[in-house]
Amino acid sequence: MRTVTLLVAVLAALAACGARADRPGDPAPPPSGAPEIHDAWTSCRQEVDPNAFEPTIVLSLPRLPAGFEPAELVVCSSGLQERPDGGEDFVLRERRGRDVAAVTAALRLPSAPLTDNPCTADLPGIAWFAVLDAAGHWLRPGVAADACGKIRFEARTAVEHAQLTVVATTVLGESRSASSAASGCPMGYGNMVAAETAGGRLPGAEPDAPTGEMRVCLYTVAPAEQAGDKPAGRFERGGQISAAAWAPLRTKLLAAGPPAPCTANAGRFALIRRADDNLGAVYFELDGCHRLLFETASGSAVRQGTPALAAELERAV
Numbered sequence: 383m384r385t386v387t388l389l390v391a392v393l394a395a396l397a398a399c400g401a402r403a404d405r406p407g408d409p410a411p412p413p414s415g416a417p418e419i420h421d422a423w424t425s426c427r428q429e430v431d432p433n434a435f436e437p438t439i440v441l442s443l444p445r446l447p448a449g450f451e452p453a454e455l456v457v458c459s460s461g462l463q464e465r466p467d468g469g470e471d472f473v474l475r476e477r478r479g480r481d482v483a484a485v486t487a488a489l490r491l492p493s494a495p496l497t498d499n500p501c502t503a504d505l506p507g508i509a510w511f512a513v514l515d516a517a518g519h520w521l522r523p524g525v526a527a528d529a530c531g532k533i534r535f536e537a538r539t540a541v542e543h544a545q546l547t548v549v550a551t552t553v554l555g556e557s558r559s560a561s562s563a564a565s566g567c568p569m570g571y572g573n574m575v576a577a578e579t580a581g582g583r584l585p586g587a588e589p590d591a592p593t594g595e596m597r598v599c600l601y602t603v604a605p606a607e608q609a610g611d612k613p614a615g616r617f618e619r620g621g622q623i624s625a626a627a628w629a630p631l632r633t634k635l636l637a638a639g640p641p642a643p644c645t646a647n648a649g650r651f652a653l654i655r656r657a658d659d660n661l662g663a664v665y666f667e668l669d670g671c672h673r674l675l676f677e678t679a680s681g682s683a684v685r686q687g688t689p690a691l692a693a694e695l696e697r698a699v
Contacts, residue, residue, distance in 0.1 A: 409493040409527075417444040417521045423514055426458035426476035427552045430510055435460060437507020441533060443524030446489040450521065452482045452513035455544055459509050463551070468563035471553045477546035482513065484540035489513075491536060493527040501530035508538050565620035566657070567599035573651045574665045575675040577612040578682050579641075587681030589636055589674075592655065592662035596628045597621070598699045599653040600668070608647035608670075615651060622657050623698050631695060635664060635674060638685035644671035652695060668692045 423429070446452075456478050463473045514520040525537040558569040578585055601615025623631075648670035655663040665675040672687040 409495050412493065412526075413442055413444050413524055415444045416447060417523055419447075419450070419519050419521045422518050423456060423512070423520045425550060426456070426474055426510075427550070429512075430458045430474070432458075432460045432474045432554055435510055437509065438505050438533065440508060440523075440525045440537075441527055441531075443522060445526070446486075446513070446521075446523040450513075450519075451515055452486045452489075453516040454478060454480050454514040455482050455485055455511060455541075455546065456514065456520070457509050457511045457541060457544070457546055460554070462557055463553075465560070467560040469556065469560040470558035470563070472555045472557045474552045474554055475548055476550040476552075478549050479544060479546035481545040485511075485513070485537075485544060488534065488537040488540040489523050489525060491526045491534060494529045494534065496531065497529040499529075501532075506532060506538060508533050508541055511541050559617060561619060562617045565599065565617075566597055566622075567617055567620040567653070569617045571599065571601055571615050571617075571653055573601070573603060573613040573615055573648060573667070574677070575651065575667050575673045575684070576610070576648065578675055579673065579684060580611040584641065584684050585675075585682035587676075587678055587683045589638075589676040589683040589685055590662070590678040591632050591636060591664050591676060592660065593629070593632065594625045595657040596623050596625075596654055597657045597659075598623060598695065600696070600699065601651055601653065603647075603649050603651070605649070608649060613648070618650070619699065621699050627698055631698060634691055634694075635666075635676075635685075635687070638674055638687055638691075641671070641673050641684050641686045644673070646670040648673075652692075654695075666692060666695060668696065 456476065458474065458476055460472065460474050463471050465471060508525065512520045512522045526534045528534045562569045597620065599620035600618040602618045603613045603615045607613045648667035650668040652666040652668055653663065654666065661679065663677045666687055667673050672689060672692055674685040674687045676683040676685070
């Protein structure tokens with residue numbers, strides 16, 4: 383759905399750019415047809431696919447009909463929201479209000495004459511919005527284009543600055559757990575050992591590892607992800623270890639020999655880096671091939687870990 387929507391928006395933008403070059407001075411013609419008018423609004427959760435937001439698609443939607451008088455504006459937007467426990471959720475917000483004068487005026491504007499002057503390559507978007515009339519009917523209208531074939535500034539500004547109230551917030555999923563926030567570990571991370579060794583590559587730098595207080599983050603890789611070139615891991619647990627506890631572990635990691643031939647996929651891995659997030663990191667596959675990856679200032683190095691060393695690292699967290 384998202385791919386199709388994005389393709390439509392890109393094609394519309396490209397068509398506008400082509401029209402600008404062929405017949406400067408003429409406005410882009412409005413999309414044909416009439417917008418679909420619905421009997422009654424339900425909610426952003428039911429009417430909008432939060433995974434298919436494409437803010438430039440409004441250029442290809444039919445415009446506001448002459449006989450439709452907006453009385454209320456609904457704006458649906460997705461974003462992040464912190465929780466009291468330190469975690470963070472991905473949410474869908476519904477805002478509503480009767481501040482529709484500027485939006486209505488912007489929706490009545492025609493597209494501007496196309497310019498033959500250079501235009502920037504950006505595609506500024508607009509939030510997903512719908513308008514309701516006094517009887518509660520609603521539609522999602524298209525907006526006019528500016529001289530570069532992009533959404534008119536008046537429409538973007540009117541929707542952005544409308545006086546609206548949040549009437550519903552729907553949690554779509556967790557973007558960061560409380561334990562991830564407390565540990566300082568990212569919620570998701572890629573298995574860089576697999577990424578660096580994809581296709582049989584073996585980086586040839588000399589291994590090195592940071593010193594001092596360290597942060598160890600453990601990740602689990604779903605079975606469906608494990609065979610990829612950069613398997614995505616989800617945070618399992620983590621925490622800091624003191625410089626004194628890290629020193630003997632660091633010595634053992636740096637003493638590891640060359641990697642042995644192995645094709646097993648890792649289901650778990652560790653990210654080890656300084657607690658102050660300075661440069662330098664070590665990745666350790668906690669199962670599978672038990673390979674180590676050292677990221678250093680001069681490049682990356684791969685070495686062979688062991689199940690015993692992996693277990694020792696886990697006990698330190």
